[in-house]
Amino acid sequence: MGAQQVADRFAELYGARPEGVWAAPGRVNLIGEHTDYNDGFVMPFALPHQAVAAVSRRTDGVLRLHSADIGDGVTELRLDDLAPGGDDDWTAYPAGVVWALREAGHEITGADVHLASTVPTGAGLSSSAALEVVIALALNDLYGLGLKGWRLARLCQRAENVYVGAPTGIMDQTASACCETGHALFLDTRDLSQRQIPFDLAAEGLRLLVVDTQVKHAHSGGEYGKRRAGCEKGAALLGVDALRDIPYDGLDAALARLGDEADVVPLVRHVVTENERVERTVALLRAGDPRAIGPVLTEGHASLRDDFRISCPELDLVVDTALAGGALGARMTGGGFGGSAIVLAEAADVETLTKSVEAAFAAAGFTAPRVFEAVPSAGARRLV
Numbered sequence: 001m002g003a004q005q006v007a008d009r010f011a012e013l014y015g016a017r018p019e020g021v022w023a024a025p026g027r028v029n030l031i032g033e034h035t036d037y038n039d040g041f042v043m044p045f046a047l048p049h050q051a052v053a054a055v056s057r058r059t060d061g062v063l064r065l066h067s068a069d070i071g072d073g074v075t076e077l078r079l080d081d082l083a084p085g086g087d088d089d090w091t092a093y094p095a096g097v098v099w100a101l102r103e104a105g106h107e108i109t110g111a112d113v114h115l116a117s118t119v120p121t122g123a124g125l126s127s128s129a130a131l132e133v134v135i136a137l138a139l140n141d142l143y144g145l146g147l148k149g150w151r152l153a154r155l156c157q158r159a160e161n162v163y164v165g166a167p168t169g170i171m172d173q174t175a176s177a178c179c180e181t182g183h184a185l186f187l188d189t190r191d192l193s194q195r196q197i198p199f200d201l202a203a204e205g206l207r208l209l210v211v212d213t214q215v216k217h218a219h220s221g222g223e224y225g226k227r228r229a230g231c232e233k234g235a236a237l238l239g240v241d242a243l244r245d246i247p248y249d250g251l252d253a254a255l256a257r258l259g260d261e262a263d264v265v266p267l268v269r270h271v272v273t274e275n276e277r278v279e280r281t282v283a284l285l286r287a288g289d290p291r292a293i294g295p296v297l298t299e300g301h302a303s304l305r306d307d308f309r310i311s312c313p314e315l316d317l318v319v320d321t322a323l324a325g326g327a328l329g330a331r332m333t334g335g336g337f338g339g340s341a342i343v344l345a346e347a348a349d350v351e352t353l354t355k356s357v358e359a360a361f362a363a364a365g366f367t368a369p370r371v372f373e374a375v376p377s378a379g380a381r382r383l384v
Contacts, residue, residue: 003052003383006068010054010114013066013074018054018114019142024134024380025050026119027126027175028210028342029333030184030199031293031300032278034308036169038231038271039190039244041278044171045199045376046179047210051117051130052383055138058110063098065091068116079110084163093128094135096163100155101136106145113138120370122216124334128164129172132156137177137380149177149380150192167225168335179379186282190244197285199376204290206328207347211357212370213314215338224335227308231271234264243268248276266307273303294329294344301331301341310336314366318343321360325353342374 003021010018025046032042058064063077067090075091082099094113101108113135119127136152139145147155153173160166160173170189179185183196201208235243238254246254251272258265277296284292301319305311311332318341319330330343345353354371361369 003054006052006054006114006116007384009068009116010056010112013114014056014064014112016056018112018384019056020138020382021052021054021384022134022138022141022380022382023050023052024130024137024176025179025377026130027172027179028208028340028374029171029175030208030342031281031297031331032171032274033300033304033333033336034227034231034310035244035271035274035278036171036189037167037228038235039242040271040275042171042187042189043184043197043278043281044175044179044187045184045374046175046379047119047125048375048377049117049119049125051115051119051127051134053134053138054114055135055142056112057142058112060110062110063095064112065094066114068114079108082163085165090131092164093131093159096159097132097135097156098139099163100159101139101145104155106143108139108143111139111142120212122339123212123214123370124332124336124339125210125212126172126176126334128160128166129156129176132159133173133176133380137382141382150174150194152380153177153192167228175379177380179376181378182376184285184376186278190242195282197282199285199290201290201344202347202375205347206290207345207350208374209343209345209350209354210333210340210372210374211318211322211343212340212372213312213318213338214367214369215312215314223310223337227267227310230264230267234258234261234268237261237264238268243271244275246272248272266309270303270307274300291328294327297329297331297342297344298323304332304336308336312336312338313364314338314361314369315341317360317364317366318357318369321357322353325349325356327353
């Protein structure tokens with residue numbers, strides 16, 4: 001999907017060439033799941049799959065939106081009418097970004113937008129964040145707002161939390177806005193400090209596969225919100241601002257203090273151990289030992305499956321089949337309850353592992369999965 005194609009379609013829709021074309025990627029989270037809303041550590045990287053937007057300014061307080069992926073006509077909204085809870089369609093994501101920018105005091109007077117995306121929806125690869133970030137970056141450039149990537153990510157998160165009503169953390173938007181080619185982003189979600197960690201698996205004879213189970217999930221669903229509320233309850237019971245504040249070597253004592261809070265104990269255990277897994281992964285990659293992160297990924301899946309309880313039969317089947325076939329490590333990635341898993345493997349084993357997973361899904365009667373290689377790619381940027 002090229003910028004020229006998106007620009008040409010914009011011209012057909014709106015009768016003039018766009019002022020520019022922008023792109024923002026989806027992401028894979030290597031390690032650090034459900035830690036972002038607990039002020040913890042995450043480690044995503046950007047995918048080559050991206051949302052592309054052709055955009056021009058308007059001066060009449062009107063926002064016009066069109067998506068090549070939906071098939072509907074142009075949706076026209078008045079900026080003064082934008083309000084949380086007023087839209088449950090895909091348009092809530094770009095409209096929410098405009099609302100968040102205006103609420104933050106930025107003078108946005110309207111826009112014409114045409115969007116197209118190659119980020120799979122419902123696959124745990126942050127299709128919604130890509131959509132938000134590409135709109136935010138376009139308006140930032142067109143209106144000369146001067147906002148840095150991390151600030152745009154914050155505004156996009158507010159759009160998703162408040163306008164859309166999905167209780168997501170800051171990781172997805174920051175990854176889409178700030179990742180770099182050939183690197184994973186080590187992000188501290190408390191202060192948004194970042195370190196780009198070299199992540200060139202191909203140079204080491206390795207591959208990271210994404211297996212989209214085709215089981216759709218929705219972040220605004222009740223189970224995601226329950227996990228977040230449980231984590232907040234655990235932090236309150238332990239007298240800390242967030243579970244980030246529980247040190248790994250103090251976990252046993254913290255769990256003992258929670259006593260019979262059976263609904264909270266496993267959530268706390270997952271978050272604290274997952275933060276440690278992120279730090280361990282960073283250390284291994286910086287030491288030049290990417291194969292050693294495989295068991296860490298697998299540990300993460302066991303924690304998400306058993307403590308956080310957000311896996312599903314399809315995700316577990318990917319992980320179990322891949323490990324039985326010789327993968328170095330595997331785990332679910334994303335919010336859970338469906339979506340995708342990642343598999344770290346030797347390059348020579350990719351074809352065999354892919355066929356094994358596909359055969360396992362067929363034998364179980366599941367919908368055939370989509371398997372592709374994850375290549376660390378560029379973050380949001382202007383194309384034209």
